[in-house]
Amino acid sequence: QTVVTQEPSMTVSPGGTVTLTCASSTGAVTSGDYPNWFQQKPGQAPRSLIYSTSNKHSWTPARFSGSLLGGKAALTLSGVQPEDEADYYCLLYDGGARVFGGGTKLTVL
Amino acid sequence: EVQLVESGGGLVHPGGSLRLSCAASGFTFSGSTLHWVRQASGKGLEWIGRIRPKTNNYATAYGASVKGRFTISRDDSKDTTYLQMNSLKSEDTALYYCSRHEAVGPTWPLDSWGQGTLVTVSS
Numbered sequence: 001q002t003v004v005t006q007e008p009s010m011t012v013s014p015g016g017t018v019t020l021t022c023a024s025s026t027g028a029v030t031s032g033d034y035p036n037w038f039q040q041k042p043g044q045a046p047r048s049l050i051y052s053t054s055n056k057h058s059w060t061p062a063r064f065s066g067s068l069l070g071g072k073a074a075l076t077l078s079g080v081q082p083e084d085e086a087d088y089y090c091l092l093y094d095g096g097a098r099v100f101g102g103g104t105k106l107t108v109l
Numbered sequence: 110e111v112q113l114v115e116s117g118g119g120l121v122h123p124g125g126s127l128r129l130s131c132a133a134s135g136f137t138f139s140g141s142t143l144h145w146v147r148q149a150s151g152k153g154l155e156w157i158g159r160i161r162p163k164t165n166n167y168a169t170a171y172g173a174s175v176k177g178r179f180t181i182s183r184d185d186s187k188d189t190t191y192l193q194m195n196s197l198k199s200e201d202t203a204l205y206y207c208s209r210h211e212a213v214g215p216t217w218p219l220d221s222w223g224q225g226t227l228v229t230v231s232s
């Protein structure tokens with residue numbers, strides 16, 4: 001089964017920019033892997049932020065963006081806010097199934 | 110308003126079985142694909158599986174760790190999806206979420222989630 005790898009943790013200053021990445025053990029992540037990104041805060045269910053690489057929901061703050069970068073899926077937060085401190089998970093499509101990455105704990109400090 | 114409400118969690122012995130339910134409202138259940146995802150305490154999300162609509166023959170797919178032990182089904186007349194879990198192991202202890210997306214295929218986002226139901230496998 002495909003293994004999806006994310007940075008375990010990252011730290012960013014308020015107002016700063018940070019990019020989280022999502023790599024696949026099978027090779028470069030492409031649009032055909034339909035990368036999704038979720039945010040999860042303590043005690044809450046995950047919330048979808050980005051789907052199909054770069055598509056946003058009506059509730060997704062403009063400072064969040066998704067892309068493909070250097071063979072990985074990427075989630076970029078520009079102008080980070082304190083409320084962005086959370087766990088972030090990517091999800092890749094894997095031939096009919098789905099696989100989550102291990103998650104990135106983002107600290108805003 | 111879209112709502113997904115999981116139930117059926119509890120304490121079960123290793124080797125035992127449990128059936129979780131997820132009752133839906135606020136959207137066209139019969140046309141949606143339903144997913145189950147779990148999260149062990151302090152750990153990451155793990156995709157368990159999904160079931161597609163009747164138009165796709167209720168096709169299912171499962172993650173490697175549960176394949177052959179877990180079965181997803183749905184009852185469109187009750188707007189409910191089920192997760193039958195057999196041969197449970199201690200490592201199945203987790204909070205179990207259901208989620209959904211429109212129609213069929215990976216282009217659709219998992220845009221709605223329940224609050225989860227807790228399953229504990231212990232002797």
